[in-house]
Amino acid sequence: MSNPDGSERSPRSRDEVFDALADSTRRDILRLVHSRPSSGVSKTDLAFELVAVTTDTPLASVTDDDHERALVDCQHRHLPALVDAGLVTETDDGRIVTTDHWVFDDSEFDAILADRTDDETDLDALFGALADSRRRTILTVLGNQYHPLSTETLARDVAARETETAARDVPRERVEQVLTSLVHVHLPHLNDAGLVGYDPETGSVSYEGHPTLRTEWLDSHPDRLQTAAESTPGQSIETDASNDVRTLRGRESIVTTGQSLCESAEEELFMMFTTTGLLEEGCFRRVEDAIDRGVDVYVGSRDPRVREIVRDRAPEVVLWEPQLDWLNLPPNGESVGRLVFADRKAVLLGTLGTPAADGEYDETALIGEGADNGFVVLMRQLLGSRLDHLDAPGETNQSEIPL
Numbered sequence: 001m002s003n004p005d006g007s008e009r010s011p012r013s014r015d016e017v018f019d020a021l022a023d024s025t026r027r028d029i030l031r032l033v034h035s036r037p038s039s040g041v042s043k044t045d046l047a048f049e050l051v052a053v054t055t056d057t058p059l060a061s062v063t064d065d066d067h068e069r070a071l072v073d074c075q076h077r078h079l080p081a082l083v084d085a086g087l088v089t090e091t092d093d094g095r096i097v098t099t100d101h102w103v104f105d106d107s108e109f110d111a112i113l114a115d116r117t118d119d120e121t122d123l124d125a126l127f128g129a130l131a132d133s134r135r136r137t138i139l140t141v142l143g144n145q146y147h148p149l150s151t152e153t154l155a156r157d158v159a160a161r162e163t164e165t166a167a168r169d170v171p172r173e174r175v176e177q178v179l180t181s182l183v184h185v186h187l188p189h190l191n192d193a194g195l196v197g198y199d200p201e202t203g204s205v206s207y208e209g210h211p212t213l214r215t216e217w218l219d220s221h222p223d224r225l226q227t228a229a230e231s232t233p234g235q236s237i238e239t240d241a242s243n244d245v246r247t248l249r250g251r252e253s254i255v256t257t258g259q260s261l262c263e264s265a266e267e268e269l270f271m272m273f274t275t276t277g278l279l280e281e282g283c284f285r286r287v288e289d290a291i292d293r294g295v296d297v298y299v300g301s302r303d304p305r306v307r308e309i310v311r312d313r314a315p316e317v318v319l320w321e322p323q324l325d326w327l328n329l330p331p332n333g334e335s336v337g338r339l340v341f342a343d344r345k346a347v348l349l350g351t352l353g354t355p356a357a358d359g360e361y362d363e364t365a366l367i368g369e370g371a372d373n374g375f376v377v378l379m380r381q382l383l384g385s386r387l388d389h390l391d392a393p394g395e396t397n398q399s400e401i402p403l
Helices: 011-021 024-034 043-055 064-084 107-114 120-130 133-143 151-163 172-192 224-230 251-264 281-292 304-313 374-391
Strands: 088-090 095-098 196-199 204-207 237-239 245-249 268-273 296-300 318-322 335-342 346-355 361-369
Touching: 011 024, 011 064, 011 120, 011 133, 024 043, 024 064, 024 088, 024 095, 024 107, 024 120, 043 064, 064 088, 120 133, 120 172, 133 151, 133 172, 133 196, 133 204, 133 281, 151 172, 151 204, 172 196, 245 251, 251 281, 251 335, 251 346, 251 361, 268 374, 281 296, 281 304, 296 304, 304 318, 335 374, 346 374, 361 374
Parallel strands: 268 296, 296 318
Antiparallel strands: 088 095, 196 204, 237 245, 245 361, 268 335, 335 346, 346 361
16 A cells, blocks of 8 residues: 555655556556455456456456466566555455555546557557656656757756756766766657657757646656645745645746646636746647647737747637736836636736846746635636636637736
8 A cells, every 4th residue: 555654656666656557468457456346356357357458358258378377477577566666455365456546646647547548559658758767857857948958958957956956056977977868868768758859969859748748747746836846946835824825936836837737727728928938848738738638728928929939839729918017027026927727726826026147037926726715716706707708709819808
């Protein structure tokens, strides 16, 4: 069973989980076991059902030889891997049951378990690529970037995250070590899995993403509000006593949380951005995935460059130019920088402080989740009636909407 102290969420345990999932037969076993009552299933019955599923054969037609081979495979290969990953356990009477591991609470993983698809090989490659903490860090770094990165820049950023230090403080020797592993091991692997675009000749790396990949899977903890801030020094999260409204500090935690809200949208995704510097490649990927899911996506900005970039990347998005002055960037002080409103049930509102030396803003954001959350209710009352104009006949894609 999963440990009460949450140790099964460590990077090493996460390696084992994804490694176990990178095999279609093991995922079939999880499907079969997870669909059973809490009493579980015997190994003998599991082997019979596994042969029937993998060969598309009626249970009554499973031969003794096929059953014996499947039983040996289960006992010596598949079940030990799933047990070591904390996904299943064996009861005192020898029956197999799933644990209370966090992956079973993940909606995307639940969808994977719900059906066997034609993309099982694709899923093997995805989970195999994720079965390494450094590769997950690479994807986290790339997912927060709008432009492709050079391998050296990527290596420095990855090293900084792994050592929890500022990029400029990473020793050159450490950067070279990480760079070598990226070029010879991890980037080719991620490229073969279709998760990144990697050109060895130019040394350019870009995030390609995957429709099944979730931001939370890349973190050391499934709680997206904790992980993003904990992974980078100088970023923190404060929560009030009621845990209704959370404060996020630092671009990384804000970007990661905003991307997660994009992933959670089922019907409507409403966003505003003030500058092109707030656009990340990972956000575009999640917008495209949302559109593919049938979500209505709306993006507003006073900056014509933002609208042009969004129009080029995601032409299905409804674009407009907000007219409220509070979206203007003043010469000094803080201003609203980004807004993400998912299904009018979850909202992230980010503000921009003074630009740092590298040109990036010192960002802070508030987030509220739940239809009855006070912050969400407030934003729904402020924006709800105006958002309805976006669906009104003849107003879609207007350049000026009074928001």
